[in-house]
Amino acid sequence: MNQQAMLKKARQLQKEMQETQREIEETIFTESVNGVVTVSMKGTKELVGVEISSDFEVESKEDLEMLQDMIIASCNNCYVKIDKTVEEKMAKYQAFFGGMM
Secondary structure, eight states: OOHHHHHHHHHHHHHHHHHHHHHHHHOEEEEEETTTEEEEEETTOOEEEEEEOTTOOOOSHHHHHHHHHHHHHHHHHHHHHHHHHHHHHHHHHHHHHHHHO
């Protein structure tokens, strides 16, 4: 492939990559632990919602600690989901641009 064609391809892929990144950033990812806690995050990992089931009752300090743990677990699971999505959707761009550098 000549340089001109390579540059054109690189510009096209860069534009697609930016669009894909913007799409990921605007996506809302949701994760739930035991159906009690559900968190929602943007693809930027900004927390935008925490929902706690109305069925959950705090009767002791242990229940409150369990709730805290479920919130943390839901957030961590959401981070993993976002990272996996980014990795999957951006892999083709990294392969191309990584090979050029």
